[in-house]
Amino acid sequence: DIVMTQTPLSSPVTLGQPASISCRSSQSLVHGDGNTYLSWLQQRPGQPPRLLIYKISNRFSGVPDRFSGSGAGTDFTLKISRVEAEDVGVYYCMQSTQFPQTFGQGTRVEIK
Amino acid sequence: QITLKESGPTLVKPTQTLTLTCTLSGFSVSRSGVGVGWIRQPPRKALEWLGIIYWDDDKRYNPSLKSRLTITMDTSKNQVVLTMTNMDPVDTATYFCAHSAYYGSGSFENWGQGTQVTVSS
Numbered sequence: 163d164i165v166m167t168q169t170p171l172s173s174p175v176t177l178g179q180p181a182s183i184s185c186r187s188s189q190s191l192v193h194g195d196g197n198t199y200l201s202w203l204q205q206r207p208g209q210p211p212r213l214l215i216y217k218i219s220n221r222f223s224g225v226p227d228r229f230s231g232s233g234a235g236t237d238f239t240l241k242i243s244r245v246e247a248e249d250v251g252v253y254y255c256m257q258s259t260q261f262p263q264t265f266g267q268g269t270r271v272e273i274k
Numbered sequence: 275q276i277t278l279k280e281s282g283p284t285l286v287k288p289t290q291t292l293t294l295t296c297t298l299s300g301f302s303v304s305r306s307g308v309g310v311g312w313i314r315q316p317p318r319k320a321l322e323w324l325g326i327i328y329w330d331d332d333k334r335y336n337p338s339l340k341s342r343l344t345i346t347m348d349t350s351k352n353q354v355v356l357t358m359t360n361m362d363p364v365d366t367a368t369y370f371c372a373h374s375a376y377y378g379s380g381s382f383e384n385w386g387q388g389t390q391v392t393v394s395s
Contacts, residue, residue, distance in 0.1 A: 163337075201381035203321075210370055210388050211313075211321065216379035254321055258380050262336040263311075265321040 164188050164257050168266035174274045181242040183269045185255035190235050192259070199258040202231055202240045205268075206251040214253075215240065247273065276300035278310075278371050278386035285392050286361050292391060296354040296371030303347050303354060304329055309374035310354040311382060312345065314367040322367075327354055328376060361393045 165188040175181045183202075191198045202215040213222045215231035218238060228243040242249055250273060255266040282294035296310060303310060311326035325335040327345045335343050344357040354371060368390050372382035 197380065199380040201379070203382070205321075210385040211372075211382070212385070213379065213381055213383050216381045216383075220379070222379065222383065256321075256381065258374075261334045262338075263323045263326070265323065268320045 163262055164191070164260055164264050166255050166257060166264050166266035168253075168255060168269050170269060171267060172270045172272070174272050175242075175245045176274050177247065178244050181245050181249075181271055183240045183253055183255075183271075185233075185238045185240070185266050187236045187238075187257055191257050192235065198234065200231075200233070200238050201256045201258065202229075203254045203256060204249075204251050205254065206248075209251075211254065242271075245271070245273070276373055276384045278373060278384060280369060280371050280386045280389040282369075282389055282391070284390060285394065287395050288362055288393060290361050292356075292358045292361050292365070294356045294358075294369055294371075294389060294391075296356070296386060298352045298354070298373070301373065302349075303352055304349045306330075307375060307377040309376050310347070311372050311374055312356045313370045313372060313382070314365075315370070315388075316364075316367040319367075324356070324358075324369075326374060363393045365391070366393045367391060 167186045169184045203211040205211045219231045252268040277299045279297045308329045312324040327333045342359045346355050368388040370388045371386045373384040
């Protein structure tokens with residue numbers, strides 16, 4: 163199985179300031195079709211997860227442009243340019259390049 | 275509008291079989307490119323991928339649970355069913371179903387609200 167490792171596990175942020183989460187996979191996420199199936203999901207308290215970013219850097223429908231994704235191969239980053247109160251929650255990276263699909267441990271974003 | 279809704283028992287006894295149903299709306303489970311996956315989340319823990327079924331009835335399971343899991347689809351009812359045998363207290367979790375776009379994002383684009391399952395005698 164591909165292991166997804168996120169850092170940090172907790173990120174206290176001041177409102178209006180940026181936040182960054184890293185995700186590293188235990189092997190390359192480049193699929194045979196040339197795509198890299200690395201996604202980022204947000205889970206607000208008491209809510210199901212919500213897709214933010216897919217294939218490294220594509221924002222899903224309705225996702226604010228303060229969220230951005232980058233990376234390649236085994237190292238990926240989610241950035242929030244200016245954290246808002248509604249961004250509080252747990253963020254997961256997920257790979258769907260190989261079965262079984264796997265998630266990171268989650269990174270909790272909270273307001274200082 | 276795509277929606278998914280999980281249903282099933284909230285409490286099961288150890289060794290029993292859990293059956294959960296995911297009812298889909300706004301898309302057909304048999305449409306090319308559609309996948310429906312099951313993911314669970316124990317209390318205060320991370321997400322765990324259980325398995326997925328695709329429009330062509332291709333199924334993939336988490337190897338750690340494969341012997342206990344079965345995912346099927348009922349196209350007439352537009353539902354996907356998860357069956358997990360020999361339930362144990364460690365299986366206590368919120369179980370989510372989610373819609374995957376095989377030809378698009380390759381990820382879970384839409385999620386149900388989840389259903390909480392407790393395993394206890």
